[in-house]
Amino acid sequence: MSDVPKISVIIPTIEEESVFSMIKKVRRLLGGETEIIIVDKSSKAYFMRLKKAGVRAIRQKDKGVENAIMLGLKKASGELLVSIDADGTHELEGMARGINAVRSGKADMVLGNRLAGLSEGSMSPYLRFGNIVLTSLFDIVYRSGVHDVLTGLFVMRRDAFLKIRDVKPYRAGIAFFAIELAKQGCTIGEVDIKYYPRKEGRSKLAKSKLMYGIGVASHILFK
């Protein structure tokens, strides 16, 4: 089916056990043609396990999830570029809906809106509040109307990505990609997804979510 655009799925990992079942499910959902690129900052042993899983595994030398995703995007060959967290918290069927949304022209970038589908224990009231504040700031500045700019799931078109591929990532997670695309005049949309509690391991993103949030706010306002 040559009219079906190729999809690349980029997954940033630090020692996430859930990724191994995710890989299988992504293949079942999107088909064997889908390129899966894992940008990893784990132990050597974990990296070897990734290689055995038959995905394209890249070792990250620098730090930060934004740099990891940027590296994966640069290596990807798909027309549709997806990124999803490796901890099994984001609904994979939601990823498939996001792909369909971008493919049908809903927006240049589609975010997975977790707030529409929070399951019990998946997001503390504190983080939910912080997310709402930061996303409101984003909506005021960029008039996008989305609900969850700190999500761990996005889908974007390759031609949109090419506009920001030379921007040096700053510490804002997926909001970095949304801010930079919005600055380029790209449209940002969303699909509602389910969000599950993390089953294994600990949060890898930031030691202090408060400091992280303040940093994201300053990037939204001043970048």
Ligand SMILES: Nc1nc2c(ncn2[C@@H]2O[C@H](COP(=O)(O)OP(=O)(O)OP(=O)(O)O)[C@@H](O)[C@H]2O)c(=O)[nH]1
């Ligand atoms: N390669 C790479 N992956 C990262 C880095 N920081 C976080 N990750 C991965 O990015 C994803 C998001 O990180 P999480 O630790 O789940 O962050 P979070 O969702 O805010 O935290 P939880 O609510 O505890 O899940 C996970 O797949 C992590 O393994 C990094 O510096 N490099």
Ligand SMILES: [Mg+2]
């Ligand atoms: Mg997580």
